[in-house]
Amino acid sequence: MPDEVVRRRRRLALLAATALIVVIAVVAVLLTRGGASGAPIAEEAASLVPSDAIVYVHVSTDGDRGAVKDARKLAGSFDGYERLRDSVLSRLSVGGGGRSAVSPWLGDEMALALLGPQGETAGSLVLLSVRDRDKARAFVREGARRSGPSRTYKGVTLARYGAVYAAFIGDFLALGQQASLQQAIDLQQGRGEALARDATFAKLTTRLPSDRVADAYATADGLRRLLVPAGGALGVAGVVLDRPNLRGTAVAVQAEDPGLVLTVAADVPGRKAQPLDPALLSSVPKNALAYFGSRGLDQSAGRLLAAAGTSALGDLIRQGRRALGAEGARSVGEDLLALLERETAVVLLPGVPAPTLLVMAKTENEERTRAALKRLTDALPGLLPGGKVTQADGVTKVTSDQAELDATVSDGKLMISTGMVGIDAARSSNGGIEDADAFKATVPDARSGDVTSLVFLDFSQLLRLAEQTGLNDSRAYLAVKDDLTRVRAVGVRSTGEGEDTTSEIRFQIP
Structure with a gap:
């Protein structure tokens, strides 16, 4: 893979990680005004997000909703909650002030989107619902006064805010690159296609519970560009969510018995x-x-091993096929490996x-499965250093210098x-x-x-x-x-x- 492609993917992953920190920050700023309202989650932010978004994360900040109250209670039961909240809020507020600077004006929802590439990195857009415009403007002025000159687009002021720009678009304060804000302004003024009107996004989000506290959406491209290349646990998570022909996937978060519940909806034509x-x-x-x-473990196992960076098992299988010969490989495939389907x-x-x-x-058919298992285990000693096959109590034991494998067929089951x-x-x-x-x-x-x-x-x-x-x-x-x-x-x-x-x-x- 060319070095430049690798660098782009790393920059994209870094941008995603930074953006998700902002999401956590706004979740942590859930207001103390209480209640037990069962009102559905507000969903206006998606109307300002371009339809080419590859990742979209959305959080309810309406403290009058019971879902928000339950989430705040659950989060507060963790010792690291306040420390994390204060740390990430300081990143959101360029002008300082942390939670005290955001909570007085924050409205009922916020969202973060990673958009299609803008130059060498993906564009990003943060949308914060505003319930007190004057206090929100003071918040932006405090950060903008030390950041640089502003710009204007279609009658809307884009104030320089740290490394990005800030603009008031409809009922939201938007933060992001200049190109990202211009797209949001165009959508608010009736130009372009919004994520809210995307068929896959609409289909998946309507399948999520309305009393959720947060949700997220990712296209197949978003999963493959962000999670799978990361490798390790993130890579495996990406592979589990991803699948052939996937159009998109959406996730909802609820705080309810037995603690936390995630609902994941996928569209796989x-x-x-x-x-x-x-x-x-x-x-x-x-x-x-x-x-x-x-x-269907026979199909998913290979993808999981590839995501984890494991090739040894695949090499062993290829060697085994050669050792078994055409007839032996056919028997093992039909009478043993086919069971994984x-x-x-x-x-x-x-x-x-x-x-x-x-x-x-x-x-x-236990008899055919035992025969295929014997063909396979008889071939393994020639592939494994110090390999040895023994039989006892109906169990075939394959040992080598480094490992042990025990297998048996009984009670209608193959057990390895x-x-x-x-x-x-x-x-x-x-x-x-x-x-x-x-x-x-x-x-x-x-x-x-x-x-x-x-x-x-x-x-x-x-x-x-x-x-x-x-x-x-x-x-x-x-x-x-x-x-x-x-x-x-x-x-x-x-x-x-x-x-x-x-x-x-x-x-x-x-």
Whole structure:
């Protein structure tokens, strides 16, 4: 990839990160005027955002709404809330004053948009709803007086405000590059196409709950340019949200039982929903650190490994195909790997020094699956340094100088694990993960007919495991440890029909 392209992507990612800090800032400035109004979220800001926006983040700042009150209460329960609020507000206010400079005039909503490229970087636009124009003008004057000369466009003054410009457009104070403000002015005066009128944006946002406190929207291009190139956890998140033919995705945020709920809606033309009957749930051990149940794992696994920068497994598969020969590869593909197209459960179990990975898949023909498994395991010793295959108690054990793989077929299931503890746990009758309180709190209606995938993370266990492997040595982690330990578990329930998919992500925060 050319160096200039890499630099552009990094600048875009940096701009996105900076912009999102502003969003957090305005969330943190939620006003103390209370109430319990169930009014829907205000949505006027999208009418000033150009339709070529690749990312749009929108926050309700109406303190009379019950949704805002609940979000403020939840945020305030975290020790780092006030420190973060004061830190990021200082970045928003060029003229100083922080929260006291913004809250007196801030209205019912704010939004941030990343637009199509303007030169070497993406354009950005921040829109702050104004309820007191005089106080807002004083806020801008304080920052503008030390920033440079102003400009005029279509009768609207663009005041220099730090590194960007500020302008009053309709009922909003807008901050951004000159080109971004000019586009917003054109939209307010009836020229151009606004994001609010974009078919995909409108379709997705109408599927979000109206009592949300915040929402976000991204095109497929936005996901691929911002998250996927970042690699690591962000890259994996981008791949999970992204999918072939994706037009766009929207996310809503609510503060409600069991703590925080995210609703994710996606528009994927040509997609065929694959309903999941999670029969394997009863075999997922109750003490699992993580669980992922879906169909079509054979397709998504490759994309996830690529995002994580892992190529070793792909290399091993290619070597295995050569070692198996044409007939062996066909048998393994049809009678073993094809099982991943059906219901599959990927489970992470606690263990020291490393957790145990367990993969389970349903099989309708145990005999053919065993034969294909034998073909595969017989070929592995020639590919692995020190590789050895043994049989005991119906389990095939493949060991090498660096790893262990245990596999068996029984009770209508193919089970593959990185240790016998995984096989033993799957065979146990001590109760499945559905009996765990954290699972029931974060993954309700797990067996409803329209489910397409399920995810569960025992976050508290995962955090303890990470601490045992050195996370406590990180100063950055120690600074936020108290807040992270508030999260007990995370669950995801995805549903869909045709090209419309919706995922509900629940964070258990006692």
